[in-house]
Amino acid sequence: MKKYQYWLILVALIIILVIVPKPLEISPTASVIVTILLGLALIWVLVLTIRGHLIGRRVVFLFIGASLALPFFMNFEMPFKISPEVKTLYDALAKLPPGSKVLAAFDYDPPSAPELQPQADAFMAYAFKHDLKVIIMGLWPQGPQQADMAVAKALRQPEIRAKNLRYGVDYVNLGFQSGNEFVIQRMGTSFSGMFPRDIYNTDYNKIPILNGVENFSNIDFVFNLSSGYPGTVEWVQIAVDRYGVKLGAGNTAVQAPSVYPYLSSRRLTGLAGGMSGAWQFELATQEPGKASTYVLPQTFSHTVVIAFIIIGNAALIVGYRRSKRGEA
Numbered sequence: 242m243k244k245y246q247y248w249l250i251l252v253a254l255i256i257i258l259v260i261v262p263k264p265l266e267i268s269p270t271a272s273v274i275v276t277i278l279l280g281l282a283l284i285w286v287l288v289l290t291i292r293g294h295l296i297g298r299r300v301v302f303l304f305i306g307a308s309l310a311l312p313f314f315m316n317f318e319m320p321f322k323i324s325p326e327v328k329t330l331y332d333a334l335a336k337l338p339p340g341s342k343v344l345a346a347f348d349y350d351p352p353s354a355p356e357l358q359p360q361a362d363a364f365m366a367y368a369f370k371h372d373l374k375v376i377i378m379g380l381w382p383q384g385p386q387q388a389d390m391a392v393a394k395a396l397r398q399p400e401i402r403a404k405n406l407r408y409g410v411d412y413v414n415l416g417f418q419s420g421n422e423f424v425i426q427r428m429g430t431s432f433s434g435m436f437p438r439d440i441y442n443t444d445y446n447k448i449p450i451l452n453g454v455e456n457f458s459n460i461d462f463v464f465n466l467s468s469g470y471p472g473t474v475e476w477v478q479i480a481v482d483r484y485g486v487k488l489g490a491g492n493t494a495v496q497a498p499s500v501y502p503y504l505s506s507r508r509l510t511g512l513a514g515g516m517s518g519a520w521q522f523e524l525a526t527q528e529p530g531k532a533s534t535y536v537l538p539q540t541f542s543h544t545v546v547i548a549f550i551i552i553g554n555a556a557l558i559v560g561y562r563r564s565k566r567g568e569a
Contacts (some may be wrong), residue, residue, distance in 0.1 A: 269406065272315040279307065279541075283548045290555045293563070301549055308545040312537040323521045325476065326504055330511020331487045331525035333462065334364075339372035341461040342454065347384030353468035353493050354387060358531035359519040360467055360491035361391040367526040369401045374450050375412040378436065378461070380424055380471045385416045385440060408440075409448045416440040429484045430456055457484040468493045477503050491518065552564040 283304070284295055323331075337343065338544075345364065349357050368375050377392075379385040389566055392412065406412065415436040418424050427435045432454055433445040445451055453459055463486050467473040471488040477500075479485040487510055492500055494515025503509035513522040516539050519532035 275311060275315065279311070283545070287552050287555060290552050293559055293560060295556055303543060304545050308541040309538050312541050315537065323525050326519040327513040327518055330513055330522065333487065333489050333510045334367065337373055337461055340374060342374045342376060342459065343368060344376045344378065344460045344463045345388065346390045346463065346465040347379040348381045348472040349466055349468035351389065355535070356493045356516050356519060357466045358387060358391065358470060359530045360513055360522050361387060362394050362530050363523045363526045363528040364464055366395040366398060366401065366528045369395050369404065369406060375394055376450065377412065377414040377456070379417045380421060382417045385414050388414060391407055400567040409443070410450055413448055413450050414440045419529040421471040422479055425475060425479040427455065429479070432456060457486050458488065460496055463488045466491045467496060469496060472496065473500050477508050481508050491522065
């Protein structure tokens with residue numbers, strides 16, 4: 242590919258960026274125009290590739306960067322609908338009457354937060370707005386800290402702040418406990434035996450929200466956010482299979498495929514998988530957050546990556562034909 246062609250692509254992308262200087266200044270029409278221009282640019286690269294003018298890696302990086310940056314300036318309606326598994330998860334929460342006790346198991350750490358923290362934020366805000374009593378715990382060391390972040394964010398909302406929610410009465414954080422699936426097994430008979438104190442070293446029996454909570458039979462619903470082991474699989478195999486717990490889950494995109502079989506067998510009540518699932522969960526709970534912002538850049542970048550896979554295969558075919566004709 243000639244140098245001037247690199248500059249043409251760069252100039253075209255700069256023009257696109259110039260016409261959308263600020264998020265508030267872009268219109269839906271301009272967003273569609275930008276999308277069309279980006280698509281035409283990819284088609285142009287494909288045509289050049291088929292003609293034997295192969296592009297360099299700098300152009301690929303340029304397109305990936307643009308596909309990640311441009312959507313943040315767009316006012317673009319995503320055409321997707323809430324999937325059945327996310328709707329089932331929301332419906333299960335919506336059926337819980339005020340005062341229901343929900344066990345929230347945070348089984349992930351900061352590297353998985355981009356996919357799971359938006360779900361945590363939406364869940365916590367929904368639970369507080371609908372007067373659900375939330376009992377937090379974690380099988381991962383940093384899980385309860387992620388829960389505290391979700392609680393703090395929810396409590397900053399004016400509607401929730403007006404409720405004057407109290408720690409120990411409306412919600413509690415029991416913290417992390419080591420032991421993986423054996424923690425779940427022990428909780429089937431005694432919560433206090435596994436969590437004798439909360440994160441503030443308050444005795445289990447002195448926390449009002451935990452009065453009468455001996456085991457899973459006193460919990461109305463369990464919501465698990467998981468990015469691996471231990472996580473949703475272990476909660477299904479022990480809490481659901483042995484103790485009949487009603488369980489909903491949010492998983493990373495990598496883990497979600499291994500959990501889907503539990504949906505078809507009805508051992509799992511709803512699932513939000515990856516960034517797309519987090520976005521749909523935000524839509525269902527009417528708690529827009531980071532997933533609603535990030536899902537568009539993710540969609541654009543994935544589309545561009547798929548386009549370059551096609552372009553790369555086209556380049557491979559062109560190179561093969563050239564070598565066969567003795568041109569390479």
